Amino acid sequence: MAQRASPPRLVPQFEKDEVGAAEVLGAAFETTDFVNLEQSTIRHSGGFAQGVYAILPEKHHYDRLRFTFGPTTLGGTVTGAMLTVWSLGADGEVTMFGQSTLGANGQFPPIEGENYQAQYYLAVSQIAGTNPEVSVKAFVQGVHQGYVQ
Numbered sequence: 001m002a003q004r005a006s007p008p009r010l011v012p013q014f015e016k017d018e019v020g021a022a023e024v025l026g027a028a029f030e031t032t033d034f035v036n037l038e039q040s041t042i043r044h045s046g047g048f049a050q051g052v053y054a055i056l057p058e059k060h061h062y063d064r065l066r067f068t069f070g071p072t073t074l075g076g077t078v079t080g081a082m083l084t085v086w087s088l089g090a091d092g093e094v095t096m097f098g099q100s101t102l103g104a105n106g107q108f109p110p111i112e113g114e115n116y117q118a119q120y121y122l123a124v125s126q127i128a129g130t131n132p133e134v135s136v137k138a139f140v141q142g143v144h145q146g147y148v149q
Contacts, residue, residue: 005143008068009055011035014122014138018075020131023123025086025094034088034119037065037140055140062142065115067122069100069108075133078102083136084125085111087118099125108136115142 013035023029038059041052059065067085074081085097097120098111122138 005066006056006058006062006141008139008141011037011055011067011122011138011140016122016124016134016136016138018133018135019124020076020127020133021124022126025123029121029123031088031092031094034086034121036119056142059115059142060117062115063145064112064143065097066110066112066141066143067098067100068110068139068141069136071137072102072107073135074106075135076131077129078127078132078134079129080126081108081124081128081132081134082126083108083111084123086121086123087116088121089116089118102134112143 013033021028025031035055037056038054040054040057042049043052069083081102083100085099086094087097088094097118098113100108100111102108124134127134
């Protein structure tokens with residue numbers, strides 16, 4: 001079975017810059033920090049309107065979502081780290097979409113799962129070592145399942 005996918009799109013809100021401690025819901029981030037990947041909107045500030053364009057506007061057309069990471073930069077001595085993508089459903093419940101454990105090559109493997117209506121947040125859920133820090137960018141793409149002819 002072959003898969004077709006959209007191009008990877010950067011999710012600026014997911015960027016991690018020198019995170020040195022695990023991020024916990026309710027302490028490091030709130031449900032208001034979750035990102036709607038397919039909604040475009042207008043934000044008003046100081047009397048000015050600014051467009052906010054969807055990261056993956058055609059998200060609803062895909063069967064699955066794939067989050068990829070890189071480049072990863074480590075600071076201090078990192079003996080282990082894990083990224084977790086959380087989803088916030090329409091019912092207000094937060095569930096784990098998937099996890100990625102830092103590999104021996106110093107990079108995080110992709111996280112892929114079923115596409116459903118939700119907002120998402122990327123957290124550094126575990127980090128260990130001596131003065132550990134991780135910096136990483138995140139990308140999302142929609143994936144079609146099925147045969148490609």
